[in-house]
Amino acid sequence: MVRPPAVAGTFYPSDPRELARQIDEFAAGPSPPAKIAARGCIVPHAGYMYSGRVAGEVFASIEIPPRCILLGPRHYPYGQAMAILTDGSFATPLGEAPIDAVLARALAYEDPRLREDALAHQREHSIEVEVPFLQRLAGDVRLVPVVLATDRFPVIEELGRAVARVVASQTEPVLVIASSDLNHYESEAVTRAKDERAIARILELDASGLYETVRREQISMCGYAATAAMLVAMRQLGATEARLLRHATSADVSGDRERVVGYAGIIVP
Numbered sequence: 674m675v676r677p678p679a680v681a682g683t684f685y686p687s688d689p690r691e692l693a694r695q696i697d698e699f700a701a702g703p704s705p706p707a708k709i710a711a712r713g714c715i716v717p718h719a720g721y722m723y724s725g726r727v728a729g730e731v732f733a734s735i736e737i738p739p740r741c742i743l744l745g746p747r748h749y750p751y752g753q754a755m756a757i758l759t760d761g762s763f764a765t766p767l768g769e770a771p772i773d774a775v776l777a778r779a780l781a782y783e784d785p786r787l788r789e790d791a792l793a794h795q796r797e798h799s800i801e802v803e804v805p806f807l808q809r810l811a812g813d814v815r816l817v818p819v820v821l822a823t824d825r826f827p828v829i830e831e832l833g834r835a836v837a838r839v840v841a842s843q844t845e846p847v848l849v850i851a852s853s854d855l856n857h858y859e860s861e862a863v864t865r866a867k868d869e870r871a872i873a874r875i876l877e878l879d880a881s882g883l884y885e886t887v888r889r890e891q892i893s894m895c896g897y898a899a900t901a902a903m904l905v906a907m908r909q910l911g912a913t914e915a916r917l918l919r920h921a922t923s924a925d926v927s928g929d930r931e932r933v934v935g936y937a938g939i940i941v942p
Contacts, residue, residue, distance in 0.1 A: 674761035674791060680798045681766055685721045685805060689766040695721055696809040699729025709942055711735040712840075713849040713907050715875065715900055716806075717936035718745065718799045723923045724854070724936040728806055730919050731938040737811035738846040740773050742780065742836060744899035745799030745852035747820040752793025754822040755786045755832070763801065763816060767808045773815035776839065776847065780817060784835035786828060793820050799852045799896065821898045826884050829898050833880065833905025840910060851903035853896025855935030861924045867892045868920060868935040875939055876915045880904035907941045915941045 681687040686695060699721070716731050717724035747756065759777035762769040781787045794800070800818045807814045823829065840847045856867040871892050874883035880901040887897045894900070907915075918938040924930045 675769060676758065676761060676763050676791070676794055678765050678801060679796050680801055683720070684798055684802050687766055692766050692805055693809055695725060696729065696806055699725040700733035700810060702726070702730050702733065708736045709734055709940060710846070711848060711940045711942055712910055712912055713851065713903050713941040715851045715853060715903070715937060715939040716803060717854045718802045718852045719854055719923070719934060719936065723926050723934065727919050727921050727936045727938040728803070731940060732806045732810050734918060735940055737807060737814065738848050739811070739813060740776055740815050740845065741807060741848045741850055742776070742817040742819070743800045743803060743850045743852060744819050744821065744902055745797070746896040746899055747793050747797055747822040748799065748895065749796050751795070753788040753790040755788060755819070756790035756793030757781055757787040757817070757819050758791065758794055759789055763804050763818065765801070765805045765808060767805050770804050770808055771815050773817055776843070777817040779839045779842070780835060783838050784832050786832070787819065794818060803850060803852055823898060826881060826901070829884070829901050830880065830905050833902040834909055836902065836906040837909030840906065849903050849906055851896060851900040853894060853900050855892070855894050855937055857893040857895070857934050858932045861922060861930040861933045864922055864933040864935045868937065872917060872920065872937055875900065875904065876917060878904050878908055878912060878915055878941070880908070912941050915939055
């Protein structure tokens with residue numbers, strides 16, 4: 674199965690040359706002395722004009738291995754609450770990125786709640802918008818795409834543990850990517866304050882703390898389940914720190930400070 678692009682021409686350019694040019698621009702900021710061998714990362718998934726620089730800084734700062742597990746939210750009310758694809762590819766204007774069937778099937782085996790479901794992925798952008806960055810900056814990359822609509826922490830935690838078991842069993846590195854924006858459609862001041870509370874929990878690798886903070890503080894972080902699962906996996910894999918590379922909002926681009934979306938780029942070495 675080839676999953677065709679759903680948001681090319683809206684969230685990012687449909688012309689491959691313009692898409693490549695934008696990604697190169699977003700990734701062209703100050704480079705670290707050496708790329709970081711990250712275990713995981715958090716990147717936003719809004720339209721590139723708003724969040725592309727945050728995502729570009731993250732992907733340009735790390736060594737992107739040939740195999741990546743991508744966890745994102747399911748924004749639309751279609752399909753399974755925990756949906757995986759274990760075969761085929763994701764198509765973008767830059768070509769096709771194959772799904773890593775071996776890794777995907779291993780993850781589905783480790784967490785039987787994951788269901789093979791193309792419908793849940795059909796219109797979902799949270800995974801799709803990350804794929805061109807991986808294609809352009811890493812070249813030959815294979816994906817395991819998972820989208821989530823569950824809000825039960827024990828289920829999220831078990832997914833994170835399953836991810837950790839699968840990653841630990843591999844002989845080559847696997848990057849775990851959580852795709853999430855932060856607070857949505859409140860003022861700049863409120864959004865930045867709420868974002869900072871969520872970011873504080875993420876930097877502590879505190880999955881349950883993030884889950885509780887998001888729900889208690891009514892932070893409309895769309896990918897909090899994906900992020901919490903990634904944090905559980907990172908703890909299980911021995912990570913001890915996370916680093917914030919950039920925190921931005923849509924107001925930085927639009928100038929509208931009344932209805933703002935927050936974005937963070939975070940890596941877990």
